[in-house]
Amino acid sequence: MTEPFYTDKSRVRDAFDRAAHSYDGAAVLQREVSDRMGERLDYIRHAPQRILDAGSGTGYGAVGLRSRYPDAQVIELDLAPSMLRVSRDKQASAPRGGLLGRLFRRAEPWQLCADIERLPLAAGSVDMIWSNLAIQWVNTPDAVFAEFHRALRVDGLLMFSTLGPDTLNELNRAFAGVDRHTHVNRFIDMHDIGDALVRAGFATPVMDMEKIVLTYDDIKAVMHDLKAIGAHNVTHGRKTGLMGKTAWRDISARYDAMRRDGKLPATYEVVYGHAWKPAQRPSRKLDDGSQVIEFQPRPNLS
Template identity: 30%
Template sequence: MEKNSSSANKTAIAQAFGKAAKTYDKHAAFQRDVGHRLIALLPKDLSACKVLDLGCGTGYFSQLLALRGAQVTAFDLSEAMLQQCQLRCKHLNVEYVQGDAEKLPFEGEQFDFVFSSLAIQWCDHLPALMSSLMAIVKPSGRIFFSTLLEGSLFELKDSWRQVDLHQHVNQFHHLEAINIALAQAGGQLHRADCMSITVWYQSALSLMKDLKGIGATHISGRSDRLTKRSDLNAVEIAYQQFKNHQGQLPATYEVCIGSIIK
């Protein structure tokens, strides 16, 4: 991706998440589920540990990390998200840094752990990202991350494809790209585990409201055309092909949970 288009893309992503900062927690049950699976891999006692929460959002996991005794650096692309994080984590040992994960402002091997849940799918260049993260963790430090893989939200993607030819669902990294980035970053050991997680909805519109509510609405390369009500109705009809016997509609996420030891 060209540098200018990449910068414009990140600005649009930050704006989308910023608009959703105050509604995020209401719509983020899936995000919390994945984050809890990830944080379970970290030590229960993080006293005297410096932890970078990369893509901290509203600070739900920054708070939990701090309550484990960690000195937390909450890092996010969106200033509005960081403001929500500050409200949640006041009186805890948390500092706040706004920036782009692909242009980290940190120097030296200063972090014991990096925790990043469902953030790196918004990054363009995974090998460079992993290498830069390896550069800021201490020897034997660990990076824990979760991300979405290609194939996520295939039901929504398929339903929109029956309505028009525009892109309505983001493209995600393939597992092969994750493994290549981990291998190129070096380190003593790395692993990536994959799983499918299905969230059930009463309607396709409810799913789309959740996506809007967390700010996951920026689609790279999509035009700014307004979505017509008739198109939404057509998607709702197309989505019915996936419903179960209870009339519920699935949203399937392909999730990768990975770690790397320096």
């Protein structure tokens, strides 16, 4: 992969590894999206016995899954070993009488340090795959969806969230024209993700999108949070040296011009999707009356 906007997987792992201990303090978006994904499960009838949390980070989503499905085995999988270590430390230090303590005493937690594009799992070994804001770090969704499809049992559920191309558009506009390098990660369009689900063999895929705007006092706070969660620029076309003071001043001025009500916006285009693994691979020919992707507005979950 040589495209300048492709992510460098080794840098993705290193960035999240370094960010593990600062992650929880800055992962406001990740927790909010995880909670909204959990609300979507209220409308889906499924009783999984084994769940893979693909891109589990420091374990926030896994706690929710264990609470929702107390009899299920939840496997935490992440590319960064330090993320798994932080999750394990939180589990070990959970008060015996608290929710975490009760959940983790029911069954010993399972953790795997691995790439979601190469799952170390047998075919048909999990009933559900949950992946919160992890798929955006792969360059093409086909490989990861093929792996998810392989690992799921028949009638298994895939539920995921990822980021769309309008994410951090303000930061992207602020950096536009400063040089020929990439400065903001690029993300895949919702419709392309839906097409990839169909190619992988998933049935009745449902996709929706919403925009969540975080606000900051200045551009340094934006960049600090991105670094704290390991989400700073990891593209192949990134600039490797330090940026000059004049260029940084111009970037800051362009971003500051977007200030609203005294705050700088940072927009995230959040894409949600779920689909099922059918007994047989569905046809993709529309004239056969089959496999159509449903794109719907975000449901009212209040």
